[in-house]
Structures are given as C-alpha cells and as structure tokens.
Amino acid sequence: MAAPAMEWSSPSRRPSAIRREQNLALLGAVVSGAVIATGLLLLLVARVNPSAGERLRAAMMDIVAPVWSVVRAPFDGAARVAGDASDYAGAVDRARRLEQQLDLANQRLRAAAADARALSQLRKLMQVQEPRRVTVATTRIVAATSGSISRTAMISAGSANGVQPGQPVIGTEGLIGRTMEAGQFNARVLLLTDPASRVPVIVQRTGQPGIAAGGNRPVLSLIDRVGIDVPLLPGDRIVTSGDGGVFPPGVLVGLVVDAGAAAPLLRPAASPMGAGYVRVEQAYLRLPAEASGPVYDAPVPAEARVRGAPMPRLRDTPPAIMPLPVAPPATAPR
Amino acid sequence: MARSSPPFRLMTADERRGWWLGHWRAGVPALFTLVLTVVMLAPLPTPVPLFPHLALLSVFCWTMVRPRLLPVPVAFALGALADLLFGMPVGVAATLFALVAVVVRLADRLLGDHALWLDWLLLALVLLGFEAGSVGLMAVAGQPVPFWPQLWQWLTTLMAYPLVVWLVVRVQRRWLPDQG
Numbered sequence: 001m002a003a004p005a006m007e008w009s010s011p012s013r014r015p016s017a018i019r020r021e022q023n024l025a026l027l028g029a030v031v032s033g034a035v036i037a038t039g040l041l042l043l044l045v046a047r048v049n050p051s052a053g054e055r056l057r058a059a060m061m062d063i064v065a066p067v068w069s070v071v072r073a074p075f076d077g078a079a080r081v082a083g084d085a086s087d088y089a090g091a092v093d094r095a096r097r098l099e100q101q102l103d104l105a106n107q108r109l110r111a112a113a114a115d116a117r118a119l120s121q122l123r124k125l126m127q128v129q130e131p132r133r134v135t136v137a138t139t140r141i142v143a144a145t146s147g148s149i150s151r152t153a154m155i156s157a158g159s160a161n162g163v164q165p166g167q168p169v170i171g172t173e174g175l176i177g178r179t180m181e182a183g184q185f186n187a188r189v190l191l192l193t194d195p196a197s198r199v200p201v202i203v204q205r206t207g208q209p210g211i212a213a214g215g216n217r218p219v220l221s222l223i224d225r226v227g228i229d230v231p232l233l234p235g236d237r238i239v240t241s242g243d244g245g246v247f248p249p250g251v252l253v254g255l256v257v258d259a260g261a262a263a264p265l266l267r268p269a270a271s272p273m274g275a276g277y278v279r280v281e282q283a284y285l286r287l288p289a290e291a292s293g294p295v296y297d298a299p300v301p302a303e304a305r306v307r308g309a310p311m312p313r314l315r316d317t318p319p320a321i322m323p324l325p326v327a328p329p330a331t332a333p334r
Numbered sequence: 335m336a337r338s339s340p341p342f343r344l345m346t347a348d349e350r351r352g353w354w355l356g357h358w359r360a361g362v363p364a365l366f367t368l369v370l371t372v373v374m375l376a377p378l379p380t381p382v383p384l385f386p387h388l389a390l391l392s393v394f395c396w397t398m399v400r401p402r403l404l405p406v407p408v409a410f411a412l413g414a415l416a417d418l419l420f421g422m423p424v425g426v427a428a429t430l431f432a433l434v435a436v437v438v439r440l441a442d443r444l445l446g447d448h449a450l451w452l453d454w455l456l457l458a459l460v461l462l463g464f465e466a467g468s469v470g471l472m473a474v475a476g477q478p479v480p481f482w483p484q485l486w487q488w489l490t491t492l493m494a495y496p497l498v499v500w501l502v503v504r505v506q507r508r509w510l511p512d513q514g
Binding site: 028031032035036038039040041042043044045046047050052053056057060061064065067068072075141142143144145146147148149150151152153154180181188191193195196215216217218268272273 | 372374375376377378379380381382383384385386387388389405406407410413414415416418419420421422423424425426428429430432433435436468469471472474475476477478479480483484487
C-alpha cells in the first residue's frame with residue numbers, strides 16, 4: 001500500500017493496446033454496476049419475502065458454527081473472569097446489603113407459603129387448565145454476530161434436537177431471546193437488544209402490559225404500555241406476559257432503570273455474554289400458522305335455486321378435489 | 335523481488351505441475367477474507383455492534399494491494415456470504431462490499447503514491463459510508479435499525495486497521511511473493 005510502484009507493467013504505447021485497456025476498463029465498470037444492481041435487487045426480494053434463503057442461511061450456520069463451538073471454551077472463561085474481577089470491588093458493602101435483603105425476602109417467603117397453599121387449592125377447585133412448559137433443548141451459545149448490525153447468536157442445538165424457529169430461549173437469570181432460524185445442528189437466536197426484537201411484557205408491580213423493544217443499545221425500551229400516566233419506579237421488575245404465542249409468562253426480562261423517559265428504559269436481566277447454558281422451550285400457546293376463514297360452497301345461481309338447488313352451505317371440512325360433474329340428483333337433499 | 339517463471343513450453347514436468355497447482359494463490363485474498371469473517375463470529379455477544387468489521391478491512395486492504403485478485407464480483411460474493419452468516423438480509427453487505435471495492439480502486443488510482451495515514455483517512459470515510467449504507471440498506475430491506483450505535487463499530491474498526499494491514503502484508507510476503 002505504501003509501495004512506490006503500483007503499476008506492475010508499464011502501459012503500452014500502441015493504440016490497439018490503449019483501446020483494449022479502455023475497453024477492459026469500461027467492461028469492468030459495467031460489471032461493477034451490474035453487481036451492485038444485483039445487490040439492490042436481492043434487497044428488494046428480501047423486503048418482499050423475508051424468509052427467502054432461509055435454508056441457505058441454515059446450511060451456512062451448520063458449516064460455520066461448529067468451528068466456534070470447538071474454540072468456545074476460552075471465551076466462556078474470559079467472560080466469567082471479567083465478571084469475577086468486578087465482583088471483588090465493594091464486596092463487603094454488597095455482603096451487608098445482601099444480608100438485609102435476605103432477611104426481608106425470608107419474611108416475604110413465609111407469608112407467601114400460606115398464599116401458595118390457598119392458591120393451589122383454589123386452582124384445583126376451579127379446574128384451571130394451564131399449558132405446560134416443555135424444555136426442548138439445553139445448550140450453549142457458540143457464536144455471536146457482534147460485528148453485524150443485527151444482534152444474534154448461534155446455539156449448538158438444531159432441528160435434529162427439536163429446535164424450531166419461534167421458540168423462547170431462556171437463561172438462568174432471565175430471557176435471552178427467541179430462535180429465528182434453525183439449521184440441522186445449530187440455530188440462530190435473536191437477542192433482546194436487536195432492533196427487531198419485540199417481547200410482550202407486563203410490569204409486575206402494576207400489572208400493565210407493554211412491549212420491550214431492543215435498539216442495538218445496552219438497554220431495552222418499554223413501548224406501548226397500557227396506562228402510560230401511571231409512573232414506574234426504578235427497579236420495577238418487567239416479566240413476560242405470556243401473550244404473543246412465543247414466550248411463556250413470568251420470565252424476567254429486565255428491571256426499569258430510567259422511568260422518566262418517554263419510553264422507560266430497561267436493563268436486561270440476562271446478559272448473553274458468559275451466559276453458560278441456555279434453555280430452549282416450546283413456544284407457549286403457539287398461534288396457528290394460517291388463519292382459515294369460513295369456507296362456503298360455490299354460490300348457486302338464482303335460476304337453479306328456483307328449480308330446487310340447495311343454498312350454499314358453510315363447510316366445516318375443507319372442500320376436497322371434486323371429480324368430474326355427474327348428473328345432479330333428481331330431488332333436492334333439503 | 336520479481337520472480338518470473340519460464341515460458342510454458344520450456345518448463346520441466348515439475349515446474350509445470352507447480353505452475354498448475356500454484357493457481358490456488360489466486361484465492362488467497364478471498365480465503366483470507368473468509369477466515370476473518372468466521373473470526374468475526376466469536377461468541378462475545380455485545381449489546382452494541384462492537385466487533386471491528388475485519389472482513390471489510392480485509393477487502394479494503396487487498397483491493398489496495400492486489401486489486402486483480404479481488405475483483406468486484408468476488409467482493410460481492412464475500413459480502414453475500416457475510417450476510418448469510420450474520421443473519422442479515424442477503425444484499426446488505428454484498429452491495430456494500432462491491433461498492434467499497436469500486437471506491438477503493440478509484441481512490442487508489444486517483445491518489446497515486448501516498449502514505450499510510452492517507453489510507454487510514456480514506457478508510458475512515460469509506461467506513462462511515464459503509465455504516466450509513468448498512469443502515470440505509472437494512473431500511474430498504476424492511477428492517478430499520480438505528481444509526482448511532484454503528485459508530486461504535488466505526489471506532490473499533492479504525493483501531494483494528496493496523497492489525498489487518500500487518501496480517502495482509504505477512505500473508506502477501508509468504509504466499510504471494512511474485513510481485514513483492
């Protein structure tokens with residue numbers, strides 16, 4: 001780059017050589033323009049059909065993620081060491097504060113034990129049905145796209161282990177994200193801090209539902225909160241509400257750090273860095289893939305109805321492929 | 335340090351085999367960029383885009399040093415691969431890698447003989463265009479993202495530039511010795 005001579009061969013003086021070089025330069029420019037136009041076209045395709053190329057992405061993941069799953073160990077250790085180093089500062093103060101909190105928590109636990117018994121009796125009396133939460137796979141994060149615009153990570157469990165797109169990924173401290181693509185042996189997880197991540201949540205103290213949205217920042221924003229005139233306090237726990245067909249209810253998403261902003265800011269409870277093992281669960285009350293509206297028979301012309309043809313009925317089974325038309329029945333069925 | 339090979343008809347059998355097999359060296363810049371793309375997938379999930387964009391630095395450096403070995407369609411393909419690996423819509427990094435290759439070739443021809451700090455300045459401008467272009471193209475693809483967090487990656491990529499330059503020079507001296 002700082003070398004004195006960038007031209008490897010001196011340009012020839014013959015006019016045909018000069019013309020050839022000009023033609024080649026023009027061809028190069030045309031090819032570059034075509035390549036860039038192809039890129040823009042691919043982008044428009046991605047806008048219209050976001051799931052295009054999903055299988056190709058899954059195949060690439062299966063090829064590349066094992067490289068990092070082998071090399072992963074030093075990164076886990078480094079993340080844990082970073083956490084441990086910050087733990088030593090202020091340890092005594094933290095210990096005192098923790099003991100106070102522990103006493104308070106034990107009091108509350110004793111009060112809650114009686115409540116829990118009453119609640120289970122009530123549930124049995126009223127025969128409350130709650131969907132079970134099923135763990136699909138327990139795995140580790142093996143790769144992450146921290147050099148990209150999107151905040152995603154790869155886990156070493158794929159469709160061979162039962163992982164599908166649209167399943168929640170939960171760590172020990174809280175929610176990590178949800179799966180967005182699943183290859184054979186690896187899956188891609190959309191982390192909470194991604195701008196495309198939206199988690200339906202509920203403020204535990206006030207019971208207000210909202211949505212926790214990421215924005216490529218260390219904090220999430222709580223948008224679309226019902227009852228925005230009720231102020232939140234710093235430290236309010238934000239948990240998943242169970243809506244939306246992906247995340248189960250009750251998983252800790254984060255704590256409010258800035259209640260005064262237009263959209264309150266949340267600090268995520270679980271950090272995917274050094275998260276250790278994460279759990280992939282089945283989607284909670286998964287929404288049906290396609291909504292099917294009511295299906296009627298084909299409309300019957302008025303002349304046929306006058307002659308006794310039946311009215312179009314609402315079918316409760318989807319119409320089968322009809323064979324070639326045969327002679328209509330002599331009498332109307334109705 | 336130019337080492338010219340004898341004309342084909344005067345080669346011995348060994349030299350001829352070496353000449354055929356030596357064509358793998360044409361893929362060294364692409365392979366280098368591929369390896370750096372996999373390095374970018376290190377399991378360090380940060381809430382902001384912090385990891386330097388080593389693949390872009392590699393395309394930048396190799397286009398400056400050996401433009402013939404990294405033509406624009408190859409840069410496009412490497413960008414498409416980066417898109418697939420990073421979970422972005424295909425075409426965001428692809429278009430921008432191709433654009434960066436074109437711009438760097440133009441700039442190299444215009445600047446002529448220049449010092450390293452000028453390269454660094456050019457990189458700062460090109461990188462700013464890349465980050466802004468990524469945000470714009472993600473919006474075109476229907477997934478809007480905010481722009482300001484991308485400046486973290488701009489900073490760390492600028493800081494990682496000397497490392498990639500050193501690596502490129504080492505690789506070039508070891509595997510592509512024909513033209514210095």
